[in-house]
Amino acid sequence: MFRAHWKNKPPRAVRMKHHRSLLPLLLWGSLLLSALPALAAEDTKDLFAFDDFPLEEPLSHPDWFKHSFLDLQEDLADVQQSGKQGLILYFGQQRCAYCKMLLQVNFGLSDITAYTRRHFEVVAINIWGIDEVTDLAGELLTERELAQRENTTFTPSLIFYDEEGHEALRLRGYYPPYQFRAALEYVADRHYQRESFPDYLARADEATHFEPGELNEESFFLPPPHNLDRSRFPGERPLAVFFEQGECHACDVLHGQPLREPAINRLFQRFDNVQLDINADTPIVIPDGRRSTAKQWAKELGLFYTPSLLFFDEQGNEIIRVDSVVRFYRLRNVANYINSRGYLSEPDYQRWRVSNAP
Structure with missing residues (x-):
């Protein structure tokens, strides 16, 4: 076992x-x-x-x-x-x-x-x-x-x-x-x-106690408090929510490698980006207008892996999520898929990728 x-x-x-x-x-x-x-x-x-x-x-x-x-x-x-x-x-x-x-x-x-x-x-x-x-x-x-x-x-x-x-x-x-x-x-x-x-x-x-750690910072992260409500008034740009935690090696790699690539970084500059600690009781208003906390919302979404990236459209509808290991090629394609509004004409990401990815 x-x-x-x-x-x-x-x-x-x-x-x-x-x-x-x-x-x-x-x-x-x-x-x-x-x-x-x-x-x-x-x-x-x-x-x-x-x-x-x-x-x-x-x-x-x-x-x-x-x-x-x-x-x-x-x-x-x-x-x-x-x-x-x-x-x-x-x-x-x-x-x-x-x-x-x-x-x-x-x-x-x-x-x-x-x-x-x-x-x-x-x-x-x-x-x-x-x-x-x-x-x-x-x-x-x-x-x-x-x-x-x-x-x-x-x-x-x-x-x-x-x-x-x-x-x-x-x-x-x-x-x-x-x-x-x-x-x-x-x-x-x-x-x-x-x-x-x-x-x-x-x-x-x-059952274990882990030393708390600081989250990685990015210049494109919006500062708290986070009101992500898009149910009454649509956002101006797509929304990317980063669920992370301290002392997370996979999070460190994401920020130290893929997000450092200029092309990927520029793509994320076109989003509204929010970073949440998956274990924190930080109060937020989620895209459908309900009040919650980062921890409660992550549980509702069924998340267990960090970093998890969830992408929402201007109306607050989830488009796609990346909740497993992600590297340059996949992250760049997903960001392009959102930025190009490819999901509007092709809801199947894999079919879109085959037709549009380099």
């Missing part, structure tokens, strides 16, 4: 405030302390520093992925017969750099591969594919149609189903191994029956 260090930062960046905080961790399993050295041994530097431009060579799936005829009802029956805990649909693209990270980095770790194979069957879906799929309800459609229906905006996207065929969790985009482990265990141990994935992660966070 995995005992993940679930805060969204590399394990070695953690600093305990009180030794007594180890006691509540027993709730999560006595294996935590023995797992920490292995987690710390993972080289996290490259997890947020890879080139996300489309790959030159197409990817191949691990040979242990299920050799499916894309009849998901049959695949689920195999899950039940084998005594496994669920079925994972992997939505990917052959030249997706983020998919490569999942397949070669996460699944390159023997413990993750062994745990996944023990508890799940994994079926690969090509988001551009034309092969026919029979979904769990018996509907016949193409891989591409299924990907569109399931709103797999970013790849890799994974949908976890339990052995009864009920959806248990969705992951959209690439997540580092220490969070991916938590997702696997969340489904395999049936925590989804009692709590949401963000709450599951938050319970682990509450």
